[in-house]
Structures are given as C-alpha cells and as structure tokens.
Amino acid sequence: MSEIYHIPAMLTETIEGLNIKPDGVYVDVTFGGGGHSRAILEAGAGHLYSFDQDKDSLRNAIDDERWTFVHSNFRYLRNWMDYYGIEQIDGLLADLGVSFHHFDCPERGFSFRFSAPLDMRMNQTAKRTAADVVNSYSEEELAQLFWLYGELKNGRGIARNICKARAQRRIERTEELVENLTPTLSSREGGIHILENGEIEVPAQYKKDLARLFQALRIEVNDEMGALREMLVAARDMLKPGGRIAILTYHSLEDRLVKNFLRSGNLEGTIEKDFYGNILTPFEIIEKGRTACAEEVERNPRSRSAKLRVGGKITPP
Ligand SMILES: C[S@@+](CC[C@H](N)C(=O)[O-])C[C@H]1O[C@@H](n2cnc3c(N)ncnc32)[C@H](O)[C@@H]1O
Secondary structure (H helix, E strand, O other): OOOOOOOOOOHHHHHHHHOOOEOOEEEEOOOOOOHHHHHHHHOOEOEEEEEOOOHHHHHHOOOOOOEEEEOOOHHHHHHHHHHOOOOOEEEEEEEOOOOHHHHHOHHHOOOOOEOOEOOOOOOOOOOOOHHHHHHHOOHHHHHHHHHHHHOOOOHHHHHHHHHHHHHHOOOOEHHHHHHHHOHHHHHHHOOOEEOOOOEEEOOHHHHHHHHHHHHHHHHHHOOHHHHHHHHHHHHHHHEEEEEEEEEEEOOHHHHHHHHHHHHHOOOOOOOEEOOOOOEEOOEEEEEEEEEOOHHHHHHOHHHOOOEEEEEEEOOOO
C-alpha cells in the first residue's frame, strides 16, 4: 500500500477562495488525506466538519478540538448539520472523486494497473460493487454509462464484449475487464500479462481508454453525480450571505454541473432574470475554472485535470 494517502490539489488557491473567517463554521465534504482540512484549520476556522464515506481516511484524523469527522456520504450534509445543531455555514469545500489511496490500494479494485476483485466502492459497506454493475446492467445501459461518464467512443463495442464474456461466466476481476477492452491482445498473446506482484501489463495505447472505462464504472458504482447534486442544493441553502463554496472537479460532466449550478443557483442551470433583465442568482462567481499551474502539475501530475470553481453567496439587498 502506498505511503502517501493523497496530495491535495491547488491547496493555496482553494484556501484563498474560501476566504476563511476566524470563528467561522466550515465543512470539507471530502476529507481524504486531510490536506485541505488541515489548511482550513491553520487558516483560523472556528470549527470544521470533515466528511468522508471511506473509513480508511480516518487514519489521517486531526488532533484538534475544532475538528469533527463525519463518516458519511456528503449527500446527507443537511441531516448531519442538523444533528450537530448547525443551521448555517461560512464555507464549504468539495474536492471531488477519489484519493490517491484508492488508486494505489490494489485490493479496492479502482485501478486497471492491478489484478484485483472488481469492487470500486468508496464506502466499503455499500451493497453494490463494480462487478454487480458489470454483470447486471443491460448492454444498452453499459454502453450509455461508458459514453456518459467515460466519454468512450468505442463504449458500445466494449459493452458488447462484456455481455459476450459474462454469458460464459460472471466477470469478477479487474483483469477480466481489461481483457474486454483489449480482445485482440488477449486472443493473439493468450491473455493479458499479470506480473508476479499482481501488476497488469497493459500496452500504452490502451491506457487512456482503460482509465475512462474504470472512471465510468466508479462514478456509477458510487452514484457520484447523484450525491453531488444533493450536496450542492444543501450547500446553497445552508451558506450564509458572504459565505463561500469551493469545488474542485476532475471530469467534464461534474464540472459542467458545478459551473451551471454556480451560475444559475439551480441544478437545471436555468438562468432566471428580473423585470429589468438582471440575472437572479444566489452566487457571485469568484473563480471560474482555474487550473493548476505548470509547476504544480510537474510536482503532482494528478492535479492536471483539477478545475477550481468558487462561488460567494450574495448578500440579499
Ligand atoms: C480527492 S479526495 C479529497 C482529498 C482531500 N482534499 C485531501 O486534501 O487529501 C476525495 C475524497 O472524498 C471522498 N468522497 C468522495 N465522494 C464522497 C461522498 N459522496 N461522500 C463522502 N465522501 C466522499 C473519497 O472517499 C475521498 O477520500
């Protein structure tokens, strides 16, 4: 297992965007390795509630009386804040997706680089695994999710291969999924090559599509878009006037949702105007899709797809 749980992306820019108020109440809905949470506390937050649905993240617990860990999906933000007696918050951060830990921990099944059970659950107690999705969805449903969440051009062909393979026997492991994307390789060379340490050897030309295929399944298994939608609405309603919401996104679908939500204040992205044609929105846009600088990408290549969006809750007139 990797020693590094996670390296936070765009740390300075995110903390600047949150404009931390001393004694303010903040929420980090994606605790992970705790890098952002620590920085929020160092910047002087009065109290910080950090959510993570993966109990492994608790190994990064922060010893500070201003800190509370919430082991839950962030879609239940409102319920948990009610539980703690918090009606309004000064700021919220969401650094979406998974931690390095998930990719680097072979047995969790998030990576096509390792032979492992096809799992991909962020919450280890959730019922549905990636194997359940792969074996129970229809060919059409698989094709749609590969296109929608992975933008895979050959998603339909992969879905067909999967359905053919699973008619023989249930698909249970990462390497079986890899084989479905690399059928020519398997037939010519007698299957993909798994090294003694469990690493799967994949020719470079397949890596991009495999990353997209695994991403699509991960998003579906964890209902990432559904959780994001519910959390955005709760955050909008709980944010104090002058409060900030900072979101780091990593793929176009979630980025588009966040962008439209901050612009319009609703999930449909419908812009409403007043009698004079002024846009009615609860947010002013502070950051509109800032990306990591070249130096950061060099130091932490996984930050290259991060986009930072920050909205400030408008004080009503
Ligand atoms: C990109 S990492 C966050 C890293 C963190 N900012 C840091 O500095 O280490 C995302 C984390 O959020 C968690 N997560 C993702 N979706 C979640 C959800 N819907 N509810 C709760 N936790 C979630 C994942 O388990 C993962 O640990």
